[in-house]
Amino acid sequence: MDNFIPTMGLEVHAQVKSKSKIFCRCATDFSEKPNTNICPICMGFPGVMPSINEEVVKKAVKAGMALNCRINLRTGFARKNYFYPDLPKGYQITQFKVPVAENGFVILSNGKKIRIRRLHIEEDTGKMIHDQNEDTLIDFNRAGVPLIEIVTEPDFESSAEAVEYMNRIREILRYTEVSDANMEMGELRGEPNISVRRNMGDMLGTKTEIKNLNSLKAIEKGIDFEIERQSRLLKEGREVLSETMLYNEKKQEVIPMRKKESASEYRYFIEPDLPDLIIEEAFIESVKKEMPELPEEKRVRFIKQYNVSRIESEILSSEKSLADFFEEAIKNIKQTKRCVNFFIREIPAILNSKSIDSAELKFSASDFNELLREIDSESVNLNSAQIVLSEMSEGRGKAEEIIERMNLKQTNDDFKAMELIKEIIEENPKEVERYKKGEEKLFGVLVGLCMKKAKGSISPAAINKILKEMLK
Ligand SMILES: [Zn+2]
Incomplete structure (x- = not known):
């Protein structure tokens, strides 16, 4: 043996x-x-x-x-x-x-x-x-x-x-x-x-x-x-x-x-x-009175309170500073799942790539909360939010300013476009597939289909922008 x-x-x-x-x-x-x-x-x-x-x-x-x-x-x-x-x-x-x-x-x-x-x-x-x-x-x-x-x-x-x-x-x-x-x-x-x-x-x-x-x-x-x-x-x-x-x-x-x-x-x-x-x-x-919530207790609470998985709760609680940052950032958010997902996808990646902890970020938890509220109210979509965040992490302003400056606010048109494009994508799976495989001229075809369905009620610019994002 x-x-x-x-x-x-x-x-x-x-x-x-x-x-x-x-x-x-x-x-x-x-x-x-x-x-x-x-x-x-x-x-x-x-x-x-x-x-x-x-x-x-x-x-x-x-x-x-x-x-x-x-x-x-x-x-x-x-x-x-x-x-x-x-x-x-x-x-x-x-x-x-x-x-x-x-x-x-x-x-x-x-x-x-x-x-x-x-x-x-x-x-x-x-x-x-x-x-x-x-x-x-x-x-x-x-x-x-x-x-x-x-x-x-x-x-x-x-x-x-x-x-x-x-x-x-x-x-x-x-x-x-x-x-x-x-x-x-x-x-x-x-x-x-x-x-x-x-x-x-x-x-x-x-x-x-x-x-x-x-x-x-x-x-x-x-x-x-x-x-x-x-x-x-x-x-x-x-x-x-x-x-x-x-x-x-x-x-x-x-x-x-x-x-x-x-x-x-x-x-x-x-x-x-x-x-x-x-x-x-x-x-x-x-000493008992000074005892903080311990990592395992926090994980169990996070799973219940924010409806996250075990692994997600481990990520969020790995450092007390990160857990505190998270709880401050997620305050008063209604679409918790959407915002928690955005947090988990973005924040640890930024911390890792810069080898820093949350205290060293160029924005505070309440600045991040401002961005999450924009996501929550759907005034920016997730792709735009990512752009806003990368600006924030370089210290180039707060969420609202950046959205304004880079013209990332979703308009009413954008919402209407999103609904309509969803339908067009569902109705034309073959064309979508071919576009994704590299036939770029199909983009124009899809835009045409959207325009026809919109009957002039949505601006072509909004259709172009949203379609591009949704086909990513
Ligand atoms: Zn001594």
């Missing part, structure tokens, strides 16, 4: 959105010069006293609740001891025995429940920069920046499931404003652990872990390469070692970095400089 069955778990690190670091008052702004946002506390000088940033606890609790976790009312911090150049203290403050939240879950689109084992708070380390002279520089601005780590049970069976989970986590962290979760900025990183086995009934194989994957593509590729590597080893009768792996994007491979540490090697002990973290019921209540 050649195919091995993969099993995976995922650890996700997310940077908590906060002005200051987790245990001191240093700023978390990375745009500053290296080693300027540091102080004796985040550098771990002897005798300093850390104190917990309440905002970070609040956001960790919020994330825990949004991920269906139980919140632990009494937790604390521990020291994880290890030596590394980016860790000036010689230890990292994290949570060990009792995390702030545990036993949560996320449900994937295939209905599968991914169990979340724990969610804990910890501090980030510094950042090493390897320059072209083969020197290594260290920037400690990131040391002490607040993180949450979210750990799943080994519930994934494919890289696609892991990627979808990562997407869900990113959505939830952004909706709740716990993290900006920009993967390319390193604000959200995934570390999959992977094992393979021959049969479903076998014990789980020896697992390896891939470090710091900071794009969805890297998660997908890293997992797939590692499944392949382990399967190959086992097929050759060799052994999978418990190792920490690195994904090399340029070479498209995963390579062993070091032997995997076990928890006992870190010599965890209770952080002596911090008291237990006691979370009061009232605190939880206040």
Whole structure:
């Protein structure tokens, strides 16, 4: 038997959105010069006293609740001891025995429940920069920046499931404003652990872990390469070692970095400089009050309220900013379906082609609402609306002005023409077919038929214009 069955778990690190670091008052702004946002506390000088940033606890609790976790009312911090150049203290403050939240879950689109084992708070380390002279520089601005780590049970069976989970986590962290979760900025990183086995009934194989994957593509590729590597080893009768792996994007491979540490090697002990973290019921209540509508709740509501499909609701709610923009734009629209379709067809395409989010558009949601109202009242047709929108997205005015300037308003004649042309098209399918296949002279024939039927009640210009549009 050649195919091995993969099993995976995922650890996700997310940077908590906060002005200051987790245990001191240093700023978390990375745009500053290296080693300027540091102080004796985040550098771990002897005798300093850390104190917990309440905002970070609040956001960790919020994330825990949004991920269906139980919140632990009494937790604390521990020291994880290890030596590394980016860790000036010689230890990292994290949570060990009792995390702030545990036993949560996320449900994937295939209905599968991914169990979340724990969610804990910890501090980030510094950042090493390897320059072209083969020197290594260290920037400690990131040391002490607040993180949450979210750990799943080994519930994934494919890289696609892991990627979808990562997407869900990113959505939830952004909706709740716990993290900006920009993967390319390193604000959200995934570390999959992977094992393979021959049969479903076998014990789980020896697992390896891939470090710091900071794009969805890297998660997908890293997992797939590692499944392949382990399967190959086992097929050759060799052994999978418990190792920490690195994904090399340029070479498209995963390579062993070091032997995997076990928890006992870190010599965890209770952080002596911090008291237990006691979370009061009232605190939880206040976080509950701040909880926004979550992505899944929004999708269910959109399907009901705007009569959209599941896929459409996913598109509309992928970013909270886009969902808010949509709801503002669709206000007081009567022909919802027609306008929702126009929105879904046009807006994501503009955002993608310009690689921007809705806040960076050159028009506001209420400007777009103005255009939708023109569509709604049928003063422009959809083709003209598209032209108006492309003008708007280049910042060349608002809907009404553009319609006026480009003479795109549908007149009474246009409406009458539309009705009549519909009939002509239905009555002459062969001629329409031939025109569409390239016999352009048939356009004149169709115009003639329309004119004859209109008996002079519609202007030839309107017939020409509308017929051209309807034959597209
Ligand atoms: Zn500091």
